[in-house]
Amino acid sequence: MLIAQLSDTHIKPAGRLAYQRVDTTALLDQALAHLKTLPQQPDLLLLTGDLVDAGSAEEYARLRAQLETVTIPWLLIPGNHDDREQMRAAFPAHPWVPAAGFWQYVAQESHWPLRLIGLDTLNPGQSGGLLCEERLAWLAQQLAAAPATPTLVAMHHPPFTTGIGHMDDIGLTGREAFGDILAAHPQVQLVICGHLHRNIRATVGGRAVMTAPSTAHTVQLDIARDAAPMFRMEPPGYLLHWWSGEGLVTHQVFSEPTEGPFPFFDEGGQLLL
Ligand SMILES: [Fe+2]
Ligand SMILES: [Fe+2]
Secondary structure, X not given: OEEEEEOOOOEOOOOOOEOOOEOHHHHHHHHHHHHHOOOOOOOXXXXXXXXXXXXXXXXXXXXXHXXXXXXXXXXXXXXXXXXXXXXXXXXXXXXXXXXXXXXXXXXXXXXXXXXXXXXXXXXXXXXXXXXXXXXXXXXXXXXXXXXXXXXXXXXXXXXXXXXXXXXXXXXXXXXXXXXXXXXXXXXXXXXXXOOXXXXXXXXEOOEEEEEOOOOOOEEOOOOOOOOOOOEEOOOOEEEEEEEOOOOEEEEEEEOOXXXXXXXXXXXXOOEXX
16 A cells, blocks of 8 residues: 655635745646556555645645645544635545534444544634644544554654754644553554644654655754754655555655656666766
8 A cells, every 4th residue: 555645735716825925736736646656556645734735725626636636545633724614615525524513533444454543733812723622532442442453643743852842832732641642552653744744753752754745845954952943945746655565665756857767777787877
């Protein structure tokens, strides 16, 4: 099974650039076009929050139009820039999501080797995330229901300190209790997040955790408590999570056009020197 994780697409209304500089719609189109060039097509596309920039109906309509060009199934989870009710209005046929309340779900098909748990860390009106008692209890209940099934947990806010001070200031409340739940459930193979617009890896509760790059802009790398809130245009991309049969293996992919592929060997089989 191959899962493409795209994150922090931050779609804006027509004619508007994110932070007056970033054409997020064009950059999502670039990532979706890149996906089609992969030698193996993903089984699933998962968008890990900050789907749009301001939670508006117009932005979700634009995102939906872009996703309707994709032929593989896709799933969404919200980030701090999202709005649950606008998401429900724009994506009424989204599978597994309950009709009201938190936008979180267990996704499982009989032919998948993995169970996917999507968590809602949105705390309306706040940039930081929240896993409240209700959401934590729901997660613990879902994990306890299938302790032997390899599980992937997806959520927007990462449950660890990244070192980038201004992002840690809008981190995840409830992460200690979340770590305790992970520690009790070794079937969790990986926790995948967004929010940081960078690929960062960590361990929480003994489990592997990582954040995905954005399909658009990158949070400036500055591991300081007083880091200035800045972004830059590093090569954008996405993650490919591959179930090998033994575990999950993650590849980072750059979605900008690049040169290649070039051969290592000449036509006679000699290494090109
Ligand atoms: Fe974001
Ligand atoms: Fe975010």
